[in-house]
Amino acid sequence: MLYLIDSANLDAIRTCCEFYPVAGVTTNPTIVSREKSDFRELLLALRQIIGPERMLHVQTTATEAEEILREGEMIRSLVGDFYLKIPITREGLKATTMCKKHGIGVTMTAIFTQPQALLAARAGADFVAPYINRLDNIVSDGVRVVEEIVEIFTKYSIPTKVLAASFKNAEQVHKVAITGAHAVTINPDLFDTLIYHPLTYYAIDDFSKDWEMAYGDKKVSDLLG
Numbered sequence: 001m002l003y004l005i006d007s008a009n010l011d012a013i014r015t016c017c018e019f020y021p022v023a024g025v026t027t028n029p030t031i032v033s034r035e036k037s038d039f040r041e042l043l044l045a046l047r048q049i050i051g052p053e054r055m056l057h058v059q060t061t062a063t064e065a066e067e068i069l070r071e072g073e074m075i076r077s078l079v080g081d082f083y084l085k086i087p088i089t090r091e092g093l094k095a096t097t098m099c100k101k102h103g104i105g106v107t108m109t110a111i112f113t114q115p116q117a118l119l120a121a122r123a124g125a126d127f128v129a130p131y132i133n134r135l136d137n138i139v140s141d142g143v144r145v146v147e148e149i150v151e152i153f154t155k156y157s158i159p160t161k162v163l164a165a166s167f168k169n170a171e172q173v174h175k176v177a178i179t180g181a182h183a184v185t186i187n188p189d190l191f192d193t194l195i196y197h198p199l200t201y202y203a204i205d206d207f208s209k210d211w212e213m214a215y216g217d218k219k220v221s222d223l224l225g
């Protein structure tokens with residue numbers, strides 16, 4: 001399972017890319033609006049920070065297919081190959097097929113049900129982005145929805161990948177990993193939560209104390225250099 005950063009905060013993305021195995025960045029209009037930046041400059045900076053290899057998913061704000069395609073082409077001319085996030089609507093499905101014909105990658109977003117995901121896949125979407133926490137918030141089961149989307153795609157040998165989104169805690173991420181979803185996109189803080197365990201720190205502390213008892217302040221490199 002791949003990890004993407006669900007943020008447009010340049011400092012946070014830079015830090016995550018330095019320390020974590022990050023496969024890309026996803027944004028949406030809400031995330032972008034928080035940065036209060038020039039949109040063009042923000043996109044250019046995002047691409048510059050993550051480099052050409054990592055995936056960039058940027059959402060359209062257009063609601064009609066032709067305009068969605070136009071936005072996709074404009075964003076591509078700025079950042080190179082990327083995935084246009086298109087919310088699942090009738091126009092969005094039409095736009096997905098059009099974008100694919102024009103060689104633009106598509107992530108169909110705001111997915112809350114299995115039938116939405118299957119239709120998005122049949123329209124040619126590269127990724128579907130089901131929203132876990134927003135489903136959990138309304139006493140639905142986000143992980144179960146992802147599980148069934150993965151099952152359906154596998155059953156019909158559908159190449160569309162599942163990029164699970166909208167997480168609030170590590171347990172949701174862990175449960176989605178078990179479903180076989182291709183990727184998750186999470187906020188920068190959640191990366192730190194995912195690697196945290198107090199026993200890890202106790203273990204590291206014990207290793208240091210035992211080493212010091214035997215070798216004082218000498219490091220491995222001092223002893224082998």
Ligand code: E4P
Nearest residue numbers: 006026028129134165166167
């Ligand atoms: C990403 O593709 C989604 O837009 C995002 O994860 C939604 O997350 P939220 O439910 O925390 O707003």
